[in-house]
Amino acid sequence: MDESELRAFTALARELRFTRAAKSLNVSQPTLSRLVQRLERQLGAKLVVRAPQGVVLTDAGERFLPHAERALASIDSGVVEVSELSGEPRGEVKIGALPTIVAYVLPPVVAGFHKTYPAVKLIVLEGGTGGLEAKVARGELDLALVQYPPKSEELSALLLWREEHRLALPPHHRLAGSKKPIALQSLIDEPFVVIPGTIGMRKMEEVCAAVGKRPSVALETDNLESVRRMIEAGLGVSLVPELMARDKRWRVEPIPISGGVVFRQVCVVHRGAGYLTAATRALRNAITAHAKTLKF
Template sequence: MDFKQLRYFHEIVRLGSFTRAAEALYVAQPAVSVAIRKLEAELDLTLFHRNDRKVTLTDEGTRLLPHAQRILQAVSDAQLEMQELKGLTQGMVRVGIPGMLGSYYFPPILMAFRHRFPHLSLQVVEGGTWQLQQMLEGGELDLAVIVRDFVPPELEAVTIQREEMRVIVPKEHPFAYQASVSLPEFFAEELVMFRPGYFHRKIIDRLAQEAGVTPKIGFETNLLPLIKSIIKQGFGISTLLTMVVKEDPELVDLPFEQPLWLDLCIAWRQAGYLSRANRAFVDFLLEQSAH
């Protein structure tokens, strides 16, 4: 098998179609079909179930996919490292950031980074912890900000910030006059939560499981302004980072009875090549967190 065959194979899997893969690769569709037939003949295996509507992997194709992903990523890493050895003066940082941090913590940091490194490009993807982790492991991102509790062994991670998850209530709520909120008190209330896959939701689901309760989730949304609006109108409470509400006079934030601290990390693939642009971004984050 050769690199081109594996690249074609990977694009067909990613897009679910020989035709769409050919379009993404800027080659004729018959060329893609011929390359895959040669690969299947060389391996003496069938890699795809072919039908009119959708192309899916056979069991053998499923076994080949992770090998193809690792090989393609290794070639990409090698090409990048060789370019840098030639004195590449430009670079791209592809970083994934959870919604809460993308809206409140990171904007000034990203602007400061661009000011210091104007020749580097930033591509920022906002998403849930699980989505960002999958994109990172799949090579679609170079870096991602995730919570220490959810860092898998395949990723390298460095802590950049420690933040507290606080209970958020409207100023008229009875909790607003308490020093703290216990978990039973919290879970007795109607909740406004991020959708599954976000670290905010994963933590609450874990706490509920440990407490043996089912959260009463009245609203699910990833839109922070909507979450805050629902809380203000008295239709539920939530838990968010302090930075989200610290300048909002209509909302009160208070700690859990046992404070809930999160270690936020910048993570990358352990086996991947961290380019000079990405190393500069990691070093800059560590420098900012030290301040």
Template sequence: MDIQHLKYFVAVAREGNFTRAANKLYVTQPTISKMVRNIEEELGVTLFDRSGKQVKLTDAGEIILVQAQNIIKSFQNLSAELDDLMNLKKGSIHIGLPPMVGSRYFPNVIQAFHQDYPNISIHLVEDGAVKIEEDVQNGTLDLGVVVLPVNQERFHSFSFVNERLMLLAHPNHPLSQKEVVQLVELEKEPFVFFRRDFTLHDRIITECVRAGFHPNIICESSQWDLISEMVVANLGIALLPETICRQVNEDQVTVIPLIEPVIPWRLGIIWRKDRYLSFAAREWIRYTKRFMGIED
């Protein structure tokens, strides 16, 4: 017995006649009679008194009619809910954003998406890229913005920023007079760093170790503006992405290209390969790519 059987049964109960019910449902009378008979055989009861021209519900039929109508209504509500989701009339998305990234790249995207899909709720979680990657992995987040590359066997991704790290130094610092700086030249310098839950924390340390030294970290923060203000106060140097460096006051801090090595800063949106992605989340990916001019 399935939902179609119940619909046929309810139609006969309403019409009081198998032929009229069949006509209303655009099926043959034998088809609808067979469906009702299948229900009776499965439940072991008689649903209709067929002795007269007008069929009437039995006591068992009266009980089953109430339940059948409830089931059909619930199924219709379920279908409507799914239709809303598939047509993006409702839904929710959980997105992880690093603090220094969200305010730079996503307010306009979120505003435009909300305008086009007002009934889709967007839940933003601010955290470091390391924690965001973990939460996408464990399913707490649908999508997350992280520093690429990531494990390609686990995640789908697309990149929307491809930059490099720059050196920030106080204008009175000897390095501020140079056009470019090699990483090895920073061996004796005090560093102002991002926190450990930021991907750049470990990446910068890794590159420093490859250059033959371990950085002297005097302070860690999750806020790029606080890091740059510490450089303004001449407490140390910092390595920040190009986008962020364009926001600093060049009268108070000097921005110098870092070479040998160039440390890339690629941002991307990731989602799990082996987990179901909602209609709303899939549309967010498509919408964001189009908004940012990214081709598939």
């Protein structure tokens, strides 16, 4: 059996659908199917069966999966050690980050890194903390910039910074001229423009729940630029991280929240020192150095 067969089987065991597993490996479904079938013939046992919901592992598949994962982890670790012999960062690094970090932190880091290490190809993926952590744990991402502390105890984490949230307001809003920080309690009846699952919205839900209410959501989106434009069009307000609040394009400068009760901590996570190639380590160092220049 070879590495491609093991990767085909573990991807199928993870995704439980041929389409998604093939896409994650960047191969066709027939190729994926042939690789798994070849592995089954070598083992003399059926590893997966098709079901209405997708794919189900057989008893043999369940038993073989941890062995396949350990074998691939050993191969990956060996590749890392060999790549370290050259000492010169090269190859590919996949990094994930929260949308605000992709928009407001990574551009100067990536530009400077590319100039220093032109032989390294960077791939950047946006997402939420939970999804990004899972991708790092599965080896689909090398690094991720997520909320601290990480939920997965398997990941190594380095705290980078702590930032408060601010209130973004439409022009002509009743609070737009405020010279003082705003209390969350005064926002209970405001319509919100939100990206679901953010720290600011979770805190607002707590404040509203204390008086038996729920926040009024005028719009949900997964796009930062949409948030800013919808607020400026007068659709509602939003609690945004200071990184986003510093954007000079706001027509009304976002206002601090009293008491500093809404904040997030950001960290960089990876699977462990043994999985860091020279390129991945160099990128982590570049991110860490840039984070020290951010003033909150």
